[in-house]
Amino acid sequence: MGEIRFGVDDLAQLRFAVSPLWETIAALRASADPGCHALHLPWIKQALTIGRDRTDLLAHLPELDALAPPPRCPLAEIEEELAALTGPPELADLLLVWWRAGVRPHWPRIRAVLEADLAYRTRQLAEDGIQEVFAHLHPSLRWSEDRLSWTGPPVGRIALDGGGITLAPSAFTARCVLISGRDGVPPCLVYPARGIGTLWERRAEPGDGLARLLGRSRAGLLSRTSTPTTTTGLAGQTGLSLGAVSQHLAVLRDAGLVTGHRYRREVYYRASELGLALLERTP
Known part of the structure; x- marks a missing residue:
C-alpha cells in the first residue's frame, strides 16, 4: 500500500511518456513468465528462440527496475535511455542486443498500441480531468481529493515537490510500477496500456x-x-x-x-x- 499527495503545481505538471527501454525490460520479464502473460504467447514463442542474448540478461532481471532511468518523454530513443542506465557497463550492451533481437522488429506495432493509449488518456485528461484519468488507469489505483493511493508491494516515499509525475503505458506490464525520480527527472508510473489484446492479431488487409x-x-x-x-x-x-x-x-x-x-x-x-x-x- 502506498500514497502520493499532489500539490497544485504537480497537477499542472502531469506528462506522458513512451519508453523503449522500459518496454524492453518488461518484454524480458514477460518472456521469463509465459504463464502470466498469455496474451503475448505468439511473441514469446519467437523470443524463446533468441537464445543466449536473452538468457545472459535474465540473471540481471531482478535489478533492472532500480537501474533504469524513469521515462520522461513520448519521443525517447533507447540509446538515449541506455546512456542514463546505472549499473555494470556491459548491462547496457546486453539490453541493446535484446532490444534489437526481441523488441525492435515488433516496435511499430507495439508503439501504435502505446500511442493509441496516450491519445485516449490525453483526451480524457482534457475533457474530464485528472480524477477520471487515475480512476480508469488500473484497478489497483484510487484517487481521492488530492491523493493517489495504490494496493500492492510497498515502496519508499515518492515526493513530487511540484515537479509532477509522468505516466507511461506499457504493452508488456501486467501491473503498475512506481518509479522514484532522480537526477531532476520526476517520478513515473508505468501502467498496462489499453488494447493489448489486439497487439498480436493478424491484421486483415482491406478488401x-x-x-x-x-x-x-x-x-x-x-x-x-x-x-x-x-x-x-x-x-x-x-x-x-x-x-x-x-x-x-x-x-x-x-x-x-x-x-x-x-x-x-x-x-x-x-x-x-x-x-x-x-x-x-x-x-
Whole structure:
C-alpha cells in the first residue's frame, strides 16, 4: 500500500511518456513468465528462440527496475535511455542486443498500441480531468481529493515537490510500477496500456472494393487508423516512406476520412466516423 499527495503545481505538471527501454525490460520479464502473460504467447514463442542474448540478461532481471532511468518523454530513443542506465557497463550492451533481437522488429506495432493509449488518456485528461484519468488507469489505483493511493508491494516515499509525475503505458506490464525520480527527472508510473489484446492479431488487409476506390496504399493506411497513430508508426507498419505516408494521409484528410490532432511534436491520425463507416461497409 502506498500514497502520493499532489500539490497544485504537480497537477499542472502531469506528462506522458513512451519508453523503449522500459518496454524492453518488461518484454524480458514477460518472456521469463509465459504463464502470466498469455496474451503475448505468439511473441514469446519467437523470443524463446533468441537464445543466449536473452538468457545472459535474465540473471540481471531482478535489478533492472532500480537501474533504469524513469521515462520522461513520448519521443525517447533507447540509446538515449541506455546512456542514463546505472549499473555494470556491459548491462547496457546486453539490453541493446535484446532490444534489437526481441523488441525492435515488433516496435511499430507495439508503439501504435502505446500511442493509441496516450491519445485516449490525453483526451480524457482534457475533457474530464485528472480524477477520471487515475480512476480508469488500473484497478489497483484510487484517487481521492488530492491523493493517489495504490494496493500492492510497498515502496519508499515518492515526493513530487511540484515537479509532477509522468505516466507511461506499457504493452508488456501486467501491473503498475512506481518509479522514484532522480537526477531532476520526476517520478513515473508505468501502467498496462489499453488494447493489448489486439497487439498480436493478424491484421486483415482491406478488401478489393476499398482498394479499387482509394488505391491499395491509401486503403491500407485507412485500415490502420482505427486507433490513433503517427506518420512514423504507419510507415513502420506498411513499409511506405514517411513522405509517401504524409501524402496519402493528406488526401485522406481532405476527403474527410481521417482526422489529425497534435500532441507535442507529433500528429496522431485517426479514422473519422465516415472513414470507419467506409471500412465497415466496403467488402
